[in-house]
Amino acid sequence: MTKKLAIISTHPIQYYAPVFQLLAKRMNIKVFYTAGNSSLKKYDIGFKQKIEWDIPLLEGYEYEFLENSAKNKGSHHFNGIINPNAISKLKNFHPDAILIYGWAYKSHLKIIRYFKNKIPVYFRGDSTLLNQKSDLKNLLRSLFLTWVYKHVDAAFYVGTANKAYFKKYGLKDEQLIFAPHSIDNKRFGEIKNKEALKLREQFSINDEDILILFAGKLEPIKNPELLLSAFKKLDSTNLHLLFVGNGKIEKSLKEQAMNNGQLSMNIHFLNFQNQTQMPAIYQACDLFCLPSNSETWGLAINEAMASGKAILASNKVGCAVDLVKAKNGRIFKHGDLMDLTQKLIALTQDKYELKKMGENSLKYIKNWGFEEQVNAIVKYVNR
Structure with a gap:
């Protein structure tokens, strides 16, 4: 039987939307966008301009934009995403599992913690150890990340360096599933x-x-x-x-x-x-x-x-x-x-x-x- 999968992501992204479109053909999914802005035209700090992608990002799958009550809204910092109704919205969907993209937002971490031991919590991220330093700050971060990933049942890793990162912070081989980082090759x-x-x-x-x-x-x-x-x-x-x-x-x-x-x-x-x-x-x-x-x-x-x-x-x-x-x-x-x-x-x-x-x-x-x-x-x- 096909399971219902709730997907948590900050905002429509050109590399993720095609994945959601393909998933929707094979599973019952709903994507919950947490940044709270239904506009596809988003100011990109790196490019220093508003970006509106010219490929469809909201077609072919069910989605909902959650209310974001953060004072300084944005996916560039931890307190930029706060969704007061996230838990209730997710529960109303009655998912069999949750796939969450990134933990480093207040609302995302709250969702991970709430659903731990209630339904399977799956994670997707692409962090690596390539720039890791050996100092006190990193030691404290290491302890924190180990705690974060204890709340995750499995992670879909993007490649070799990402797998090493997850293993360092406590995930076992049986919890790691290779799902390659991809673009539209065609x-x-x-x-x-x-x-x-x-x-x-x-x-x-x-x-x-x-x-x-x-x-x-x-x-x-x-x-x-x-x-x-x-x-x-x-x-x-x-x-x-x-x-x-x-x-x-x-x-x-x-x-x-x-x-x-x-x-x-x-x-x-x-x-x-x-x-x-x-x-x-x-x-x-x-x-x-x-x-x-x-x-x-x-x-x-x-x-x-x-x-x-x-x-x-x-x-x-x-x-x-x-x-x-x-x-x-x-x-x-x-x-x-x-x-x-x-x-x-x-x-x-x-x-x-x-x-x-x-x-x-x-x-x-x-x-x-x-x-x-x-x-x-x-x-x-x-x-």
Whole structure:
């Protein structure tokens, strides 16, 4: 018999909505959005603008926006989500189990604690130990997290680094179910030759030239400045670098890209691009680079791989250990300009080799789709 599953999430997210749509075809689900704002147009602190995704996020599944009574509303801090009627709304749905995305909000933690030992409480998050420090603050956090996860019956982990995190804080192997972090592989794999060619022509990038892409928030933690510094050391006329996105260090990044008062001929910028535009942008590049100092996963790498591209990522990117292999890219030491520069040089010697790496990326990512994630959830919940 199919069980009823209540899902708790902060707000509609472009990477989660397709999962809910697929789950709704196979289970009786209802998604409860806790941030309390029914508007899909949400101010994104990282991009420094209001974002309204251009793919459907509220179609194909049952959902409800819960009242959020927090004074300073938002999913960026613990006290930003307080739902006075969350428990009663969930009880009215009569779920057989609850799947909750993230604990670090007052209301989410309250829900986890209330339903413990009443119905199964399942958890989904992508935290890692990649940036963990050995100090008193971390010891106290470790004790707290161990207490939090004692209230969880099972967790759907996204990859290797995430599994290690859950195990450190007390979850056993039998409580951990692999449900891969995913994007819409089909949409990013659809050939966009005309759009990709138009983008390259826009920046005067020839067919034989190599385009390196960074796509994401222009903020210190993603470290696009390191990529810019490494690129400038390459000093090759057939190499181009494109930054797609906006953020707090955008102005500084553009100033660093200047050469004698003008933007370098081989360094390009595009403002934030929406979801339907991104496949063509990935397909226009030859190499995707994510140089982050900290990244719990890095779904942009999934997107680039589904678009058939070679990958260069720092060792602080959560997905690197799972997705970046010798046959489809390289991993460099985070913050290390010399290591990044050397790997950029090695990867950009031969465009044909980059193409082969991209083909391998496409093969690898086929097993990291929404279907695999949904299959894992349905199988475990209905067991």
